[in-house]
Amino acid sequence: MTEHSGQVAHNARVWNYWLGGKDHYTVDKEVGDQVTAMYPSIGEVARADREFLGRAVRHLAGEAGIRQFLDIGTGLPTAANTHEVAQRIAPDSRIVYVDNDPTVLAHARALLTTSPEGATAYVDADAHDPDLILRAAADTLDFDRPVAVILLGILNFVLDTEQATDIVRRLVDAVPSGSYVVVTHPTLELGGAGNAEAMAFWNENAKPPITARTGQEIAAFLDGLELLPPGLVSCSRWRAEEGTEPQQVAQYGAVARKP
Numbered sequence: 520m521t522e523h524s525g526q527v528a529h530n531a532r533v534w535n536y537w538l539g540g541k542d543h544y545t546v547d548k549e550v551g552d553q554v555t556a557m558y559p560s561i562g563e564v565a566r567a568d569r570e571f572l573g574r575a576v577r578h579l580a581g582e583a584g585i586r587q588f589l590d591i592g593t594g595l596p597t598a599a600n601t602h603e604v605a606q607r608i609a610p611d612s613r614i615v616y617v618d619n620d621p622t623v624l625a626h627a628r629a630l631l632t633t634s635p636e637g638a639t640a641y642v643d644a645d646a647h648d649p650d651l652i653l654r655a656a657a658d659t660l661d662f663d664r665p666v667a668v669i670l671l672g673i674l675n676f677v678l679d680t681e682q683a684t685d686i687v688r689r690l691v692d693a694v695p696s697g698s699y700v701v702v703t704h705p706t707l708e709l710g711g712a713g714n715a716e717a718m719a720f721w722n723e724n725a726k727p728p729i730t731a732r733t734g735q736e737i738a739a740f741l742d743g744l745e746l747l748p749p750g751l752v753s754c755s756r757w758r759a760e761e762g763t764e765p766q767q768v769a770q771y772g773a774v775a776r777k778p
């Protein structure tokens with residue numbers, strides 16, 4: 520039996536469990552529940568992250584006029600996937616999804632329901648190999664035109680900060696001026712009692728291993744780019760719906776533009 524047969528909890532499926540989805544095994548639910556017992560706000564983090572994705576993509580497809588999206592570390596299909604949010608605003612949007620989890624690959628069909636004017640594609644690849652990702656994405660995206668590179672909850676699986684920095688650099692170098700980078704990343708700086716213990720438990724019991732980073736480390740990934748207001752903040756508070764005052768979650772979020 521391989522580790523993907525359901526014996527070892529995997530991030531894509533546990534994330535799906537925290538988001539209230541159905542695409543997970545018993546082991547994912549068990550580990551997900553154990554993490555929740557240690558770190559009760561993890562479900563709020565997952566939901567806040569997806570809501571941030573919605574707000575960021577709506578801004579990019581709307582006001583910012585972006586028509587191409589490269590979503591690395593996509594996760595299992597859920598409500599309001601990137602192409603659905605973007606194509607609702609701009610039906611001609613083209614989206615490339617990338618993940619390395621076989622369960623995501625198995626469910627990729629649900630990510631490929633494009634509007635006739637646009638396009639979606641799925642690339643089964645590891646975020647540690649940006650060159651391969653860029654080569655495969657070039658079948659669908661035109662790298663002479665602006666691209667939004669979406670890195671939500673993925674750099675935290677690149678444990679070496681220098682390597683994570685190089686990956687972001689490589690991606691930014693491949694896109695023209697007027698492109699964007701969208702990031703979320705877990706941190707121990709924004710509260711979230713039990714987060715460090717839960718991450719240590721995760722790393723002993725599930726795959727792939729994860730790391731938290733400081734706001735300074737996460738901001739450094741975006742060096743040379745222009746942070747859109749309000750900058751790097753708890754992702755729940757990034758351009759929150761008017762009149763709402765969401766609880767802070769222990770996950771930074773930012774959108775930055777390549778000048």
Ligand SMILES: C[S@@+](CC[C@H](N)C(=O)[O-])C[C@H]1O[C@@H](n2cnc3c(N)ncnc32)[C@H](O)[C@@H]1O
Pocket residue numbers: 530531534568569572591592593594595617618619620623644645646647670671672673676727
């Ligand atoms: C926390 S989930 C985030 C999903 C989605 N981006 C979101 O924000 O809701 C992380 C995703 O990254 C994927 N992932 C983890 N390590 C990866 C790697 N080295 N290469 C590609 N995908 C990876 C997992 O399979 C999972 O689907």
